[in-house]
Amino acid sequence: MDIIGNLLNISLYEGLAYGFVAIGVYITFRVLSFPDLSVDGSFPLGGAVAAVLIINGVNPWLATAAALLSGSIAGLCTALLNTKLRINALLSGILMMVALYSVNLLIMGRANIPLLRQVTVFEQAAGFFKTGPSLSLAIIFIAVLALIILLALNWFLRTEIGLALRATGDNEQMVRGLGGNTDMTTIVGVAISNGLVSLSGALIAQNQGFADVGMGIGMIVMGLASVIIGEGLFRPKGVTAVLLAVFGGTFAYRLFIGIALRLGLPPTNLKLITALLVIAALAIPYMRKKLKGEWVPPAVRM
Amino acid sequence: MSETQSLLQLICVNKAFAAGTTDEVKALDNINLDVNAGDFITIIGSNGAGKTSLLNIIAGVYPPDKGGKIIINNRDITNFIEHKRAQYFGRVYQDPSIGTAAKMTIGENLSLAIARGRSRGLGIATTKRRLTHFREILATLQLGLEDRLNTLVGTLSGGQRQALALVMATISRPSVLLLDEHTAKLDPNTAGIVLTLTENIVSKEKITAIMVTHNMEHALIYGNRLLMMHKGRTIVDLNYQQRRDITVIDLLAAFERASGEQLADDSILLSTSKPSDKN
Numbered sequence: 001m002d003i004i005g006n007l008l009n010i011s012l013y014e015g016l017a018y019g020f021v022a023i024g025v026y027i028t029f030r031v032l033s034f035p036d037l038s039v040d041g042s043f044p045l046g047g048a049v050a051a052v053l054i055i056n057g058v059n060p061w062l063a064t065a066a067a068l069l070s071g072s073i074a075g076l077c078t079a080l081l082n083t084k085l086r087i088n089a090l091l092s093g094i095l096m097m098v099a100l101y102s103v104n105l106l107i108m109g110r111a112n113i114p115l116l117r118q119v120t121v122f123e124q125a126a127g128f129f130k131t132g133p134s135l136s137l138a139i140i141f142i143a144v145l146a147l148i149i150l151l152a153l154n155w156f157l158r159t160e161i162g163l164a165l166r167a168t169g170d171n172e173q174m175v176r177g178l179g180g181n182t183d184m185t186t187i188v189g190v191a192i193s194n195g196l197v198s199l200s201g202a203l204i205a206q207n208q209g210f211a212d213v214g215m216g217i218g219m220i221v222m223g224l225a226s227v228i229i230g231e232g233l234f235r236p237k238g239v240t241a242v243l244l245a246v247f248g249g250t251f252a253y254r255l256f257i258g259i260a261l262r263l264g265l266p267p268t269n270l271k272l273i274t275a276l277l278v279i280a281a282l283a284i285p286y287m288r289k290k291l292k293g294e295w296v297p298p299a300v301r302m
Numbered sequence: 303m304s305e306t307q308s309l310l311q312l313i314c315v316n317k318a319f320a321a322g323t324t325d326e327v328k329a330l331d332n333i334n335l336d337v338n339a340g341d342f343i344t345i346i347g348s349n350g351a352g353k354t355s356l357l358n359i360i361a362g363v364y365p366p367d368k369g370g371k372i373i374i375n376n377r378d379i380t381n382f383i384e385h386k387r388a389q390y391f392g393r394v395y396q397d398p399s400i401g402t403a404a405k406m407t408i409g410e411n412l413s414l415a416i417a418r419g420r421s422r423g424l425g426i427a428t429t430k431r432r433l434t435h436f437r438e439i440l441a442t443l444q445l446g447l448e449d450r451l452n453t454l455v456g457t458l459s460g461g462q463r464q465a466l467a468l469v470m471a472t473i474s475r476p477s478v479l480l481l482d483e484h485t486a487k488l489d490p491n492t493a494g495i496v497l498t499l500t501e502n503i504v505s506k507e508k509i510t511a512i513m514v515t516h517n518m519e520h521a522l523i524y525g526n527r528l529l530m531m532h533k534g535r536t537i538v539d540l541n542y543q544q545r546r547d548i549t550v551i552d553l554l555a556a557f558e559r560a561s562g563e564q565l566a567d568d569s570i571l572l573s574t575s576k577p578s579d580k581n
Binding site for chain 2: 155156158159160161162163164166167170171173174175176177178179180181182
């Protein structure tokens with residue numbers, strides 16, 4: 001019973017903390033139709049910025065906010081490569097991801113920064129409730145944060161800019177024809193997405209007690225898996241439902257991984273399993289159509 | 303036509319694609335056009351005549367070659383990019399899926415359209431007041447769309463989507479409405495409904511309109527001025543008087559006289575049938 005309870009708690013914490021990554025991936029891949037791969041770089045960027053600022057005595061809240069901002073700037077750069085220099089979206093993200101690897105090392109000065117015995121947002125939150133840091137406290141803290149961000153996004157996606165942003169991913173030609181600046185909506189969307197990813201990196205680094213330059217590897221696939229699982233499990237309709245479903249999907253994904261690990265899956269196989277999961281989710285609809293004899297156009301290359 | 307009168311002017315507009323290569327295509331060849339306020343111009347021509355290129359140049363999808371000018375209300379907008387030009391031009395495309403956003407609701411589509419020409423901010427887009435307004439406008443179409451504001455546009459039929467696209471193109475009262483063979487992909491019956499709607503909206507809102515069509519009969523029935531294009535040039539320009547007692551046969555003769563060749567485009571000859579393809 002304890003094992004199950006513990007597993008659920010850990011999955012809940014991870015589902016919420018990595019949920020920001022999934023929301024970021026959802027905004028680029030699904031809302032904007034912009035397959036942004038900079039995520040693998042902006043996740044450790046958030047961890048790096050927060051860790052370096054914290055060990056240099058900056059207030060952890062401020063450090064976390066700075067991490068969010070740094071991610072938005074990274075996203076801004078990716079979107080500028082695409083909109084202003086006309087570089088293919090996929091390539092813009094890859095270029096940014098590669099560049100960020102060096103940038104992260106430059107920021108950190110080394111490959112790993114331990115945060116043990118440093119005051120993090122989790123300790124500060126614990127201090128507020130006059131208790132020590134614990135898993136349940138981390139869950140409550142991130143849940144509140146997630147709620148705030150969900151409410152903000154839920155509002156933003158219904159504003160005039162938010163509506164234009166959603167329409168950009170649906171029908172870019174139409175948005176321009178109606179006077180919407182699709183360069184601007186793309187930039188705003190990718191910046192928000194990477195800001196959330198970096199926020200997640202900053203929170204994870206503080207809770208696990210270190211920032212590592214390799215902590216972002218496979219983050220994009222994990223985010224995609226969470227989004228796909230969320231959509232498949234909850235079949236959400238409407239903006240609010242989708243946002244909640246993405247968090248739900250992240251939780252389900254983390255629970256699945258947690259169970260697999262408990263059952264003896266070597267942690268080294270984790271990325272392989274995640275990749276297989278996404279491949280299956282993407283290929284099954286095609287196979288199903290093929291079996292029914294439907295014609296499916298070849299995949300897009302560029 | 304004096305210059306101060308005209309609403310929209312195209313001066314020396316040329317457009318060559320793949321210029322300087324063996325694939326060079328002269329899409330527009332020295333077009334000079336004066337559009338008066340209140341005009342409803344129909345443009346006809348065979349595939350590759352430059353009709354759609356002309357609308358794309360006006361809407362700012364791409365710029366004219368050096369030296370060409372586009373002027374609206376005496377303002378030079380040649381260097382305005384597409385989304386900045388959109389404040390002046392509403393457009394309905396041939397394909398209903400280009401004029402509307404499938405994964406969004408009717409209400410959201412109209413909310414996007416009503417923001418044309420204004421800066422988009424952080425106010426809620428689909429307000430109750432707007433929805434009431436949309437309901438009133440959609441009711442005039444008599445297609446039952448007014449009760450389906452929360453329906454995703456992707457679930458509508460082609461005709462319904464094109465009717466919606468027409469409302470979206472005109473709801474914020476642009477200076478000029480550009481219609482790009484907007485009934486070509488609809489069945490004849492639906493095409494008729496959408497054309498009647500077009501005429502009603504244009505006359506009620508007193509919008510200046512340019513309608514590209516493949517269909518000679520439509521080109522003669524609708525509007526007050528007719529242009530015929532061929533190989534990027536306007537070869538026939540008929541005003542209301544000249545146009546009134548002309549038939550499809552006369553139009554074909556006029557084409558052959560002006561272009562010096564036989565019209566070999568079935569979709570134009572069979573003027574009442576639905577054109578099968580886009581140029």
